[in-house]
Amino acid sequence: MRCEVCGRKIHGEPHRVIIEGAKLIVCGGCAKLGTVCWEESKPETTALKPKARRLPLKVQSKKPPKITVGTTLELVENFDVKVRQAREKLGLSHEELGKKISEKVSVLKKIETGKMTPDNKLAAKLEHELKVKLLVPASEGKISQTRIPKPASHKLTLGDLIQLSKKKMEEKK
Ligand SMILES: [Zn+2]
Incomplete structure (x- = not known):
């Protein structure tokens, strides 16, 4: 050059x-x-944007599930909150919980702040010790997520709608 x-x-x-x-x-x-200094990477910054947006996706999918026979277990989304709340409920400090499940305090803190995802083994230990549900079958979790947004009252006919708006008009009077 x-x-x-x-x-x-x-x-x-x-x-x-x-x-x-x-x-x-x-x-x-x-x-x-x-x-001094103009960045060569200007075209790159636009190219990087979609990647950056994808970041919040689940990290744990990288790990091959090691759980035996059939069911794939998945960590619940708010495991960090669940662990912290359960621990506080039991009045345990990070140190005490760490001793019980023979895990580092720093690891527990990271889990509770969502900076770290516990593997299934550790999650199972936490479940047992804190009496909370952290692992759910992967398929079950997805089903319950898709179920939520459909209210039963969605099947209004045009006639129903007219009736409804008439009622509203009358109420206003
Ligand atoms: Zn020169």
Whole structure:
């Protein structure tokens, strides 16, 4: 790579500078002539956006489920809240709970703040010790999620709607 100002070979990191409005890749010496630093990555920032949006997706799907026979267990979404609330209910400190299930205090804290996802083994220990449900069969969780948004009262006919609006009109009077 050559300096776009003096034409010499650039040794080491090329400098990206703006000289009189032109973006140039220059050597260390010529870098002083311009305003430092324009980012080469401008097209990248737009390309990165969709990736960044995808981040909040579940992390635990990466791990192959090791649970035996048939059912795949999945961690409930608010496991962090559940663990913390259950622990506080029992009046246990992080240290005490850590001793009971022989787990590091730092791990427990990370789990309770959602910074870490416990694996099934640890989740099972927490379940047992705290008497909470942290693992659910994967399919069951999905079904209950899709069930919620459909209210039974959705089947109104056009006639019903007219009746309803008439009633409302009358109420206003
Ligand atoms: Zn130069």
